[in-house]
Amino acid sequence: ETGVTQTPRHLVMGMTNKKSLKCEQHLGHNAMYWYKQSAKKPLELMFVYNFKEQTENNSVPSRFSPECPNSSHLFLHLHTLQPEDSALYLCASSQVGLSGNTIYFGEGSWLTVV
């Protein structure tokens, strides 16, 4: 059990569907992240939010749309995805300003695009 909860754990969606991944952190942190992990590439940072403000977008296609309504919740809205977007999507959080700014991850959401 971690302090970062992701739902759903598994999602299968068609290329024309719209779905969302949800993340909630219970650690009192002020920064949240989305990472993508696929078999062929190392961990890729997608988005960073500090105090609800997006501070980094790592050239992510617009079919991925993040939303951070408050410091505890983060969403990743998905639409018109491609099969190559199938991957494990990891949410994470950290406390900016603390020594080292250690990032803590959720269990991930396995996404399959068919």
Add this chain to the structure above:
Amino acid sequence: AQSVAQPEDQVNVAEGNPLTVKCTYSVSGNPYLFWYVQYPNRGLQFLLKYITGDNLVKGSYGFEAEFNKSQTSFHLKKPSALVSDSALYFCAVRDMIRAAGNKLTFGGGTRVLVKP
């Protein structure tokens, strides 16, 4: 720019033997260094970190890592490996300078297989 290299895709070790997972890094300034472990079908779990101070850092599950500034390395070690240590291990680095922000750069991962 910051980068991490994990030169071994896989490490095989017999249970009870010492385990070492290698990591080298590159940053502009001084580094914050991290190790994470990922068990099958799970997220990444934080193992340990180097911020400053003692070069030998102790972490969870009996793991430790040694920071070597001259060799720009941060190898993960465990004196006696267990079958349950079989997992994917990631090294990560963040530059201490403010401009680096929150960005944590990960290595490609090393798969550890501990055989009974």
